Amino acid sequence: MCAASTARPAKGSVTPAVEAQGLTKAFGSGPTEVQALRGVDLSLRQGVFLAVMGPSGSGKSTLLHLVGGLTKPTSGKVLVGGQDLSALNDDALTLLRRRRIGFVFQFFNLLPILTALENVALPLIIDGVREAEATQRAAAAMELVGIAHRRGHRPGKLSGGEQQRVAVARALVTEPVLILADEPTGNLDSTTGDQVMALLRRLVDERGQTILMVTHDPRAAAMADSLLTLKDGFVAHEQRLDGGRSAGEILRELEGLS
Amino acid sequence: MRLWAYTVRELWRRPGRTVLTVLGIVIGVAAVVSVSLASAGARDAFSNMFDQVAGRAALEVVAQARTPFDPAQAQAVESLPEVEAAVPAISVQAALLHGQERSPVLVLGIDPRVDGLVRDYVLREGALLSDETEVKADDLSDEAGAGAPVEALLEAGFARTLGLALGDEARLLTPTGLATLRVRGLLALRGAAVFNNGAVVVLPLERTQRLFDQEGRVNTVQLVLADGADVVAAQERVARVLPPGLIVQRPASRGGLADETLANTELGLSALSALALVAGAFIILNTFLMNVGERRRQLAVMRALGATRRQITRLLLREAILLGSGGRSWVWPPGRGSRRYSSDPCRVWWALTPPASR
Numbered sequence: 233m234c235a236a237s238t239a240r241p242a243k244g245s246v247t248p249a250v251e252a253q254g255l256t257k258a259f260g261s262g263p264t265e266v267q268a269l270r271g272v273d274l275s276l277r278q279g280v281f282l283a284v285m286g287p288s289g290s291g292k293s294t295l296l297h298l299v300g301g302l303t304k305p306t307s308g309k310v311l312v313g314g315q316d317l318s319a320l321n322d323d324a325l326t327l328l329r330r331r332r333i334g335f336v337f338q339f340f341n342l343l344p345i346l347t348a349l350e351n352v353a354l355p356l357i358i359d360g361v362r363e364a365e366a367t368q369r370a371a372a373a374m375e376l377v378g379i380a381h382r383r384g385h386r387p388g389k390l391s392g393g394e395q396q397r398v399a400v401a402r403a404l405v406t407e408p409v410l411i412l413a414d415e416p417t418g419n420l421d422s423t424t425g426d427q428v429m430a431l432l433r434r435l436v437d438e439r440g441q442t443i444l445m446v447t448h449d450p451r452a453a454a455m456a457d458s459l460l461t462l463k464d465g466f467v468a469h470e471q472r473l474d475g476g477r478s479a480g481e482i483l484r485e486l487e488g489l490s
Numbered sequence: 491m492r493l494w495a496y497t498v499r500e501l502w503r504r505p506g507r508t509v510l511t512v513l514g515i516v517i518g519v520a521a522v523v524s525v526s527l528a529s530a531g532a533r534d535a536f537s538n539m540f541d542q543v544a545g546r547a548a549l550e551v552v553a554q555a556r557t558p559f560d561p562a563q564a565q566a567v568e569s570l571p572e573v574e575a576a577v578p579a580i581s582v583q584a585a586l587l588h589g590q591e592r593s594p595v596l597v598l599g600i601d602p603r604v605d606g607l608v609r610d611y612v613l614r615e616g617a618l619l620s621d622e623t624e625v626k627a628d629d630l631s632d633e634a635g636a637g638a639p640v641e642a643l644l645e646a647g648f649a650r651t652l653g654l655a656l657g658d659e660a661r662l663l664t665p666t667g668l669a670t671l672r673v674r675g676l677l678a679l680r681g682a683a684v685f686n687n688g689a690v691v692v693l694p695l696e697r698t699q700r701l702f703d704q705e706g707r708v709n710t711v712q713l714v715l716a717d718g719a720d721v722v723a724a725q726e727r728v729a730r731v732l733p734p735g736l737i738v739q740r741p742a743s744r745g746g747l748a749d750e751t752l753a754n755t756e757l758g759l760s761a762l763s764a765l766a767l768v769a770g771a772f773i774i775l776n777t778f779l780m781n782v783g784e785r786r787r788q789l790a791v792m793r794a795l796g797a798t799r800r801q802i803t804r805l806l807l808r809e810a811i812l813l814g815s816g817g818r819s820w821v822w823p824p825g826r827g828s829r830r831y832s833s834d835p836c837r838v839w840w841a842l843t844p845p846a847s848r
Contacts, residue, residue: 302794323798330796341791345499355795357493402795 247314249410249442250276250299254308256465257294268294270465271308278409279440281433283447283456283473290462292446293414299444300333300412301325313409330359334403338415340395342387342402348394349374349383352401359406373401377431393424400431404441411435413445417452429455493801497809500785507781508813514777515817518770523821525766529759547577547608547712548721549728550741558707559736566731567713567738572724574716575607578708580698586691587668588652588660596686597662599698599708608712610681611692614646616656617675619694639672640697645688646676662691664701712741778813782806 252274259266269291276282284292297303299310301317310317313332317325334355335341342351353370357363374380379397387395396416403411413432417425433455435441447453454473461469501508551567553559561578568576580599585592600609602619611618619641639659654660654673662669671691677683683690699705715724721740728738782789789802797805 300794323800326793326796326798329794335794337791341787341794343496343788343791345496345503354792358792358795358797358801363492406796 247278248275248311249278249280249313250274250444251311252295252299252308253311255295255298255305255310256307257291257298257303258306267465269298269305272462272465272467274299274460274467276410276442276444278442279436280458281436281443281445281456282458282460283445283453284460284462285447285450285453286462286468289464290468291465292462295462296412296414296444296446299410300335301329330355331406332409334406334408334411336396336399336403336411336413336416338418340387340392340399340419342395342398344387347384347386348379348390348398351387351398352405355402355406370401370405373405374398376404377401391424392420393427396420396424396428397431400428400435404435409442411441411443413443413447415447415449416445417447417449422451425449425452493797493805494808497805497812501809501812507784511777511781511813512817512820515774515813516820518773518777519817519821520770521766521773522763522770525763529763546714547741548715548719549713549725549738551576551711551713551728551732551736551738552709554735554737556709558704558709560706561708561711563733563736564711567711567728570724570727570731572715572719572727573713575604575714577601577604577608577712577714578695579605579710579712580695580702580704580708581685581710582698582702582704584691584702585663586652586660586671587663588654588658591652593648593652593689595662596690597698597702598682598685598690598692599695599702600682600692601695605682607714611643611675611683612678612680613675614678615676616643616673619643619674619692639670640693640701641674642671643675643677643683643692644673645679645683645690647679648688648690649673649676662701665703666701669701713738778810 252272255269255272255274256267257269259268268289272291272295274295284295286292294303298305299312301310301312301320304318312328315328315332317328320328342348343354346354349367349370352373353366356366356369361369371380371383374383377397377400379394379401382390382394382398387398390398396419400411400416403413411432416428416432420428429452432443432445436443436457443456445452445456453459456473458470458472460467551564558580561576564576567573578601582597582599584595584597586595600619640662644654649655652660656673656676658673660671660673662671671693677692679688682692693701695708696705699707713724713728715721725738725740732738792802793799
């Protein structure tokens with residue numbers, strides 16, 4: 233088991249935003265059983281941007297889903313803001329996800345029938361926040377990510393980059409402890425991907441936002457504070473970047489691992 | 491925006507899918523409603539048919555040996571609180587002659603003053619029997635009275651096959667000889683006229699008794715029970731006050747085969763209704779699952795964003811209620827309309843079955 237000690241002492245408080253202890257996850261059973269994670273320890277302090285990389289099938293997405301409370305580990309536990317997810321029932325877990333975790337997906341996953349503003353306000357509406365307040369907070373989140381001028385448009389009328397900005401605004405609107413981003417640049421061209429990554433970086437630097445991002449893209453990973461590399465369900469490598477590594481260097485290291 | 495607005499917009503966004511979903515619901519509900527309505531119609535029709543044939547009598551007093559008896563023997567039953575009316579009648583097989591036609595008939599001798607309590611007579615033409623048509627025994631003793639034509643009611647279709655019209659005379663072959671009948675009224679094939687598939691001649695009671703040499707005797711006293719009276723309890727009470735040789739039973743036409751037929755019909759229709767219910771539910775479930783399946787990804791996103799299972803369930807239930815109400819409003823008015831039409835044809839078809847060749 234390895235630990236990713238992604239500490240940035242200058243930022244955040246003592247309580248880690250996310251902790252994972254001895255995480256394992258198996259799918260199926262018997263001869264068809266697949267071990268997606270084989271014991272991962274992780275400690276991510278608040279205000280840190282962690283990128284998780286690794287080849288396909290290394291357990292990146294599984295780790296993200298476990299940290300987000302979307303699936304339950306086979307063994308081990310996850311703490312988000314000090315709260316042990318395994319101690320929560322489904323409703324409490326849902327509530328934690330609603331208020332303390334924001335998601336950014338590769339395919340944006342905006343609801344096509346809602347306008348951009350309504351999509352951003354959706355987590356607040358789900359939480360029972362009054363419509364006027366939800367709209368106001370959603371508008372502020374859109375302003376923050378620089379997409380306020382497209383608030384009345386439906387997702388079908390927005391470009392990929394704009395849609396991902398709306399998705400980031402949606403993830404931010406509840407002011408979560410943690411943002412989980414699953415291949416946020418995977419469906420964008422490189423220029424737009426860079427813009428989205430710059431936006432995420434800015435959220436960390438200016439707002440102290442904690443972000444855990446899974447990516448295949450070394451350019452995206454290079455924007456993070458730390459890099460955790462998974463291989464066959466184990467943590468194969470961990471390192472602090474702090475802007476000191478280029479995408480090319482990261483790529484070469486990854487090639488060395490595989 | 492409230493969360494339920496998402497449902498409404500989703501319905502508007504895909505009008506084709508929404509219409510198809512509603513259509514699926516309409517078909518499912520229609521299957522259940524139509525079979526239920528048809529079943530209810532058939533049930534009513536059967537029930538009406540047996541009511542018409544058996545009349546409104548719940549019980550009847552007959553001789554144990556099925557021979558004619560003096561109705562005075564059963565007079566005690568009239569004083570029972572469960573018994574609202576006791577209606578005597580005599581029925582005899584005979585032959586009706588008209589020209590070269592000779593037809594076996596059931597002669598039903600009734601007391602016109604009270605028979606309406608147990609049987610319906612739907613007049614097509616002419617007049618019903620009344621007190622005046624009943625010639626008293628004293629009158630019958632003189633020659634003129636005995637030879638006077640007997641006023642009779644015939645079923646209209648049966649009379650037509652014999653070539654008889656209102657006011658025509660025909661002869662009735664009886665044990666006492668040939669009696670002359672005059673057609674006083676023609677009946678629709680309803681109520682008492684349904685007896686013997688319409689080959690029935692309705693005569694005044696006393697004339698019938700005399701023609702068939704059964705003066706003062708009847709072969710049934712039919713009992714109409716008071717509202718709310720329990721048939722089984724009433725049957726026991728009546729049995730206790732009857733003299734030896736007389737028994738009380740369910741009317742012959744209502745019992746036995748009729749009850750069995752009704753029970754079998756009920757069973758068949760219930761099975762059909764259950765089948766329609768399952769089929770309808772399956773259609774609706776399938777349609778709705780298809781609808782939800784298409785939005786699985788969106789619902790999963792909502793779950794990831796923090797919607798609880800209960801919120802998602804409520805959202806879908808609200809949508810189901812909305813679509814279900816829409817579907818129901820499409821089906822209900824025509825369904826209610828068809829209810830009216832479903833029972834009448836059934837009643838006519840079933841009631842007419844045996845003599846339909848006329």
